[in-house]
Amino acid sequence: MTNVIEVEHLLKIYKTKTGFHTAVRDVSFSVRKGELFGFLGPNGAGKTTTISILCTLLRPTKGSATLNGFDILKNPHAVRQSIGLVFQEPSLDERLTARENLEFHALLYNIPRILRAERIQQMLTMMELEMRQDELVRHFSGGMKRRLEIARGLLHHPKILFLDEPTLGLDPQTRSYIWNYIQELKRKEEITLFLTTHHMDEAEHCDRIAVIDHGEIIALDTPDSLKKTIGGDMIYLTALNPKRAKEEITRRYSVQVKEDPPKGLYFEMAHGEEFIPGFIQEASFKITSISIRRPTLEDVFLKLTGHNLRDELPESLSLMKTHARTKNR
Amino acid sequence: MTVLAEMGTPLQRNLIGIYTIWLREVRKFWRDKSRIIGATVQPALFLLLLGTGIGRGIPQTFQVNNGMQEFLPGVKDYMTFIYPGIIAMTILFTSVFSAISIIWDREIGFLKEVMVAPISRWAVAIGKTFGGSTVAMLQGCLMLLFAPIIGVKLTPLTILALLPLLLYISFSLTAMGIAAAARMRSMQGFTVIMNFLTLPMFFLSGAMFPVGNLPSWMDILVKINPLTYGVDMIRAVVIGYNDYPLIYDIYIMGFFGLLMLALAVLAFSERE
Numbered sequence: 001m002t003n004v005i006e007v008e009h010l011l012k013i014y015k016t017k018t019g020f021h022t023a024v025r026d027v028s029f030s031v032r033k034g035e036l037f038g039f040l041g042p043n044g045a046g047k048t049t050t051i052s053i054l055c056t057l058l059r060p061t062k063g064s065a066t067l068n069g070f071d072i073l074k075n076p077h078a079v080r081q082s083i084g085l086v087f088q089e090p091s092l093d094e095r096l097t098a099r100e101n102l103e104f105h106a107l108l109y110n111i112p113r114i115l116r117a118e119r120i121q122q123m124l125t126m127m128e129l130e131m132r133q134d135e136l137v138r139h140f141s142g143g144m145k146r147r148l149e150i151a152r153g154l155l156h157h158p159k160i161l162f163l164d165e166p167t168l169g170l171d172p173q174t175r176s177y178i179w180n181y182i183q184e185l186k187r188k189e190e191i192t193l194f195l196t197t198h199h200m201d202e203a204e205h206c207d208r209i210a211v212i213d214h215g216e217i218i219a220l221d222t223p224d225s226l227k228k229t230i231g232g233d234m235i236y237l238t239a240l241n242p243k244r245a246k247e248e249i250t251r252r253y254s255v256q257v258k259e260d261p262p263k264g265l266y267f268e269m270a271h272g273e274e275f276i277p278g279f280i281q282e283a284s285f286k287i288t289s290i291s292i293r294r295p296t297l298e299d300v301f302l303k304l305t306g307h308n309l310r311d312e313l314p315e316s317l318s319l320m321k322t323h324a325r326t327k328n329r
Numbered sequence: 330m331t332v333l334a335e336m337g338t339p340l341q342r343n344l345i346g347i348y349t350i351w352l353r354e355v356r357k358f359w360r361d362k363s364r365i366i367g368a369t370v371q372p373a374l375f376l377l378l379l380g381t382g383i384g385r386g387i388p389q390t391f392q393v394n395n396g397m398q399e400f401l402p403g404v405k406d407y408m409t410f411i412y413p414g415i416i417a418m419t420i421l422f423t424s425v426f427s428a429i430s431i432i433w434d435r436e437i438g439f440l441k442e443v444m445v446a447p448i449s450r451w452a453v454a455i456g457k458t459f460g461g462s463t464v465a466m467l468q469g470c471l472m473l474l475f476a477p478i479i480g481v482k483l484t485p486l487t488i489l490a491l492l493p494l495l496l497y498i499s500f501s502l503t504a505m506g507i508a509a510a511a512r513m514r515s516m517q518g519f520t521v522i523m524n525f526l527t528l529p530m531f532f533l534s535g536a537m538f539p540v541g542n543l544p545s546w547m548d549i550l551v552k553i554n555p556l557t558y559g560v561d562m563i564r565a566v567v568i569g570y571n572d573y574p575l576i577y578d579i580y581i582m583g584f585f586g587l588l589m590l591a592l593a594v595l596a597f598s599e600r601e
Binding site: 055056057077078080081085087089090091092093094095096100104105107108109110152 | 356442
């Protein structure tokens with residue numbers, strides 16, 4: 001399989017008022033053709049910075065990358081023609097109609113005149129926006145806008161489509177709609193999809209995931225393989241005397257028991273279902289509740305970094321930002 | 330590779346890019362009727378109210394010709410005198426206002442769509458400048474509708490000569506706005522800076538008073554103000570009165586415009 005993206009030792013340092021901030025720290029990876037590749041990490045981990053460098057909006061401090069065989073520094077225009085982008089924040093002209101937004105894009109990407117109308121029609125149909133194509137975008141809902149942005153990103157038939165937090169600020173129902181479109185896209189088109197997310201359930205859909213934190217890739221594998229790094233199932237329990245319970249479990253099963261204050265204690269154990277009955281019988285302490293869960297990417301992230309995906313910045317904050325921007329219009 | 334085949338030559342791509350950005354500006358101007366009306370009413374008020382009020386306050390004793398009193402040689406009254414100045418003002422304000430669209434585009438995220446397209450940054454700057462200047466020229470043309478009301482005769486030939494000049498002035502002033510806006514991040518900041526710049530430019534352009542008899546400190550300010558030559562240019566064609574030779578006006582306005590365009594292109598070419 002060929003690689004459509006190759007990134008080597010990418011480094012980005014920002015100058016700030018107080019000194020320097022390393023947003024991307026020596027990142028190297030490659031993305032295979034036709035793959036759905038995900039960047040998983042909390043807000044501020046360096047996902048957007050990396051994407052901005054790859055799509056030639058930002059210049060790396062050091063390192064190199066090629067997309068579709070073109071170097072981001074030597075041939076930025078060919079890189080741009082090869083990629084489509086759906087930005088984290090809205091980037092439509094709301095005072096133009098849906099169709100006009102697409103026409104604008106078609107012109108900017110020099111799509112031959114004879115193909116323009118046909119492709120615009122095709123994308124509007126695919127994203128189910130045909131009926132509303134002549135309405136001003138400002139009257140669209142968040143989900144429709146996002147669909148229009150995806151349609152626009154695909155219009156010039158890019159080899160790679162970047163989706164930066166494609167479901168940010170959308171309600172759960174719309175989010176699953178968008179995911180249906182993304183998966184349909186993957187089935188139908190010969191395209192590589194590169195997305196960033198801080199939702200572990202979205203990362204599950206990816207073929208491979210790069211887990212990124214503080215500007216570094218700390219793991220890169222398929223979701224299943226990543227989950228296998230956890231030694232089995234997650235067992236959660238609460239006990240009358242957590243201290244004693246923790247000590248006894250650690251001693252008897254030689255596992256690391258961790259505390260998750262609201263939920264109680266948890267530890268990893270292979271074949272959890274078979275383990276629990278014996279465990280309850282053997283325990284000398286009083287168990288008040290017990291549950292078992294298959295490991296998730298959230299657990300993987302926690303194990304790798306020692307903190308939760310959502311710890312960094314509450315999502316409500318970025319939602320508020322989006323909201324404020326809409327109001328200011 | 331197929332990608333390259335679809336791209337065309339860089340020049341062709343950039344020209345289409347300029348056209349696209351220009352088209353968007355013009356289309357949005359045309360759609361926003363309230364903006365057109367607002368940008369017409371404001372200078373109309375200046376013209377009619379200030380023209381009448383101040384005109385009545387000034388005795389028309391500057392020149393007597395065949396027993397008729399005139400404001401200046403060949404200029405019937407004050408309102409006629411400021412009419413070309415008000416056209417220039419309309420163009421100045423519209424040009425600068427249209428440059429706000431860059432900050433606006435950045436705010437709504439649309440600038441990214443343009444910046445990541447496979448066209449050069451200079452093409453973006455030039456497209457924006459062409460778009461803004463077309464809009465400013467159209468807005469300036471709307472002011473020509475007032476000619477019959479205040480008694481200025483415009484022949485088709487005059488109008489034909491005027492249009493390229495209005496576009497020329499619009500281009501220089503829009504380039505100035507774009508050069509400033511490209512470096513600014515906030516609307517408020519831009520508005521403050523632009524008021525700070527446009528109002529003195531307007532006051533010191535000879536739009537509202539003759540510049541022949543000014544104290545030397547003010548004379549210098551008037552002479553280094555590029556708008557002075559824009560006003561003079563319009564005045565020469567519309568009412569046949571001018572302080573400087575037309576060719577002189579054209580040179581200075583053109584030089585200023587090219588300088589500003591260079592600054593605008595430079596501002597766009599810098600990556601953050």
